[in-house]
Amino acid sequence: MIDHDDSADDAAALLGPDGPFARELPNFAPRAEQQAMAQAVQHAITECETLIAEAGTGTGKTYAYLVPALLSNQRVIVSTGTKALQDQLYFRDLPRVKAVLGTRQKTALLKGRANYLCLYRLDQTVREGANFDKPQAAQLAAIRAWSARTRHGDRMELAEVPEESPLWPRVTSTPENCLGVECPFYDDCHVVKARREALEADLVVVNHHLLFADLALKQEGFGEILPGAQAFILDEAHQVPELAGQFFSQSVSARQLTDLAQDALRECSGVTGAIGLLLEPVEALQDALRQLRLAMEPLPVRGPFQLMDARADVHEGLHDLCELLAALTDLLASQAERSRGFANVHERAAVLGERLERITESAGEQDVRWYERFPRGFVLYATPLDLAAPLRAMRERTQAAWIHTSATLSVAGSFEHFARQLGLDDPQTLRLDSPFDYARQALCYLPAGLPDPNARDYTERVLDAVLPVLEASHGRAFLLFTSHRALRRAAELLAERVSWPLFVQGTAPRHQLLEEFRHSGHGVLLGAASFWEGVDVAGEALSVVVIDKLPFAAPDDPVLQARLEALESQGINPFMGWQVPTAAIALKQGAGRLIRDVHDRGVLVLCDPRLSSKGYGKLFLASLPPMPRTRELGDVTAFFGNTPAGGQA
Known part of the structure; x- marks a missing residue:
């Protein structure tokens, strides 16, 4: 680590207008929000505190936590919600930050064992010589050829074998079928090598699945890797409550x-x-x-x-x-x-x-x-039933700083719901609005006259309200649905009524749909749950996001029902105390797809009439970025009317 003078040890100053990032990185724009977050993260790591930091889209939160993490000279674990973000962090963001800071710390990327080729299982599969059909035989040949040249054995490297191929489970291991030190291939094992590198690293990038598998000691068999960290930084932390439920189950x-x-x-x-x-x-x-x-x-x-x-x-x-x-x-x-x-x-x-x-x-x-x-x-x-207790115990065992960050953790300005679910008592909190100019860049349209969301023809009526918006924007839209049934119905109806290319979740892998949508220029993409978050389409390909209903959790979820009953017995209104805040955070995620950079412009169409007719609707609206709202279609066409058809909206 290079010796720094005092000002260089100040994460905020390094990210400021006179710092090395502004000097050395093309397109780097210093942002007050990013500097404020970097300062808060640095303080939390130094003082070993718990921090909740909500940073609106465009804050640049990745640099805001990587800079103080690398400056700290402590062992830090950074955990993300998805493998895609994990790879982006490790292969793109981290090398840039290290280069600017001139640091030599060892970093490592660690995924769950299902992501690594198992040489023993590959050998077994080849020996068995099962009767594979032609495509599978070709995939097995590709995996064998790759196994001879790969250094890390991370299946992400081999794009030609699709992620959903039935061959992957046959050539990767599970905690149950791994032979451990008894394995004839142990010395060359990719999982063992990845773990060894993680053990020796100062900063390890993992994902939430792996973090909880390890901390909940769920037989991943390496409780020795993550302990010893002085700080845990959880990005996309809004996913933690649900994931923790899976891992303590x-x-x-x-x-x-x-x-x-x-x-x-x-x-x-x-x-x-x-x-x-x-x-x-x-x-x-x-x-x-x-x-x-x-x-x-x-x-x-x-x-x-x-x-x-x-x-x-x-x-x-x-x-x-x-x-x-x-x-x-x-x-x-x-x-x-x-x-x-x-x-x-x-x-x-x-x-x-x-x-x-x-x-x-x-x-x-x-x-x-x-x-x-x-x-x-x-x-x-x-x-x-209650995750707060095991999560609290898990954090106390680590005696480390815990930093939770995401663009969506608060409900109408309050972190109470998130903190209660995780058992975070008296955390430090920081709320940073997006630096984007929502007042100028965006418009929220609440179509008038829609029926109750339980109406039989609700999806048909939503499409009637949305079609004129799509006409004005020339397609270029995401339609997000709270149920797969509504998604399928909308896909049927739209196929007969629009000339723009339609991209429907389930007809191709997610990354392929997004790629084709970006290239189409005027596409309309229909998605459910997994398209509400982690999807980034900047620029003119996406100018409208439509949300059909408020995303309340399915009432048939037995865990949710039991939790709601427990809240009621504690004298807490389960609807206002749990269902509304959870749905508000999900709505913020969906709405966050719209404006992805300073040049984006777009319209958010919220169809659910309960936003205006019910008292709790105000809570949802207060949780969204501050953009002008309208019930008039004329305002929408005027918003898009500023530019010629097909131009940058």
Whole structure:
């Protein structure tokens, strides 16, 4: 690390008009908001404090936390919500900041094990020589060729094999099937190498999935990597409450049990007499899984465990499954000494058996037990009712600074909802508005005369209101829906009514849809949940964002229902105390797609009439950036009328 004088140790000054970033980086614009955030982050790291920092779009929050993180000379973990942002941070932003600061700190990128090629599983898949169809055989050949030249084994490097290819699960490992130090390929293992690099680094870039898997000690098996950090910086922190729920949950899926059964049979190949012993119990377990899934068919797609257990055939099926898994576990114990693979399969069976018992037997006050069923399988869960306690304990164990940042953490200026969910008692808080000029760059249109969102023809009426806006903007729009059903209906209707190219979520991978949308120039993209956040289309390709309804969480979510009941019993109004704030943060995310840089101009169309007719509508509107609002279509056409058709709107 280069010796700095006092002013150079001031993160805000370094990002200021006389600092090295302004001198050395083309297109770098000093921003007071960025400097204020850098100062707050620096203070939190030095004083080992908890900070919540909301920084509106365009603040440049990445530099605002990387600069103080690198200046601190402490070990820092930076965690992001998505792998895409993780890669952007590590390969683009971090090298620039390091170059400007002239620092030599070691940095590392660490992902979950499913992102790294497993040499043992690849070797097994090649040896088995299964009958792959042509595309899969070509993909396997590509993976083999790449495995000989890759240094990191990060599957992101191999774009020609799509992320959803069924081959990836066969050539990557899971915590359950990894052989660890017993593996013949251990010395060359990509996961081990990545972890070793992370252990030696001063700044490690991870994602929230990995962070929680590790801190919740969820068998990722490297509780030794993240401890020892003096600061944790969580970007896209608005995702943390939901993710934490997943990681402090226990679950057992039909898929895990099927994989276990198949791996048990696969291990038999080199062990005399094993197949005679195991074939029948494995087939019985697989049959019980099929029977149970069939018995669950009449049930709703998800619901509380009690609803499922109340059906006699399901209750019986669960009982059989538990018995058969216990019997198989005992048999595997007798083979555990005979091969590394059998020892591993036995251990997995024991863990799954314990979890299954906890979910089916326990009726503790602390857990919400629930199920979810899929076309070919199901998952059973036990989720803690209150996440604040385990999260607080986890933070206290680290004795580190915790910095939470995102563009969307407050509701009408208050951080209370976010802080309560995470158990953040008395945190430092900072709220920075976007430096964009929303008063000039944007317009919020609330179409008049729309029916109640529960009306049967609601989607049709929304499109009637939106079509004149699309005419004025010549397409170039995102239509965001709160349900896939509305999305499909809108796609059908629009196909007959517009001439612009339509891009519909689900018809191609997300990144491909976005790329094609950008290039089309006048596209209309229809998306649901995953398009509400993390999507960045700057410039004239996107000039309208339409949101069909306020994004309240699905009422059929058993965990949400249990949480709302618990709030009610504490004397808190669950609707105003939980549902409205959560939906307001989601709405801010969707609205945030519109203005992505200082030159963007656009119209946000909020169709839900409850924004005007209900008292809580004011809370939603107060949570959005300060832009002029109108109920007149004429104002929208005037907004776009300033420029010739197809020009920069």
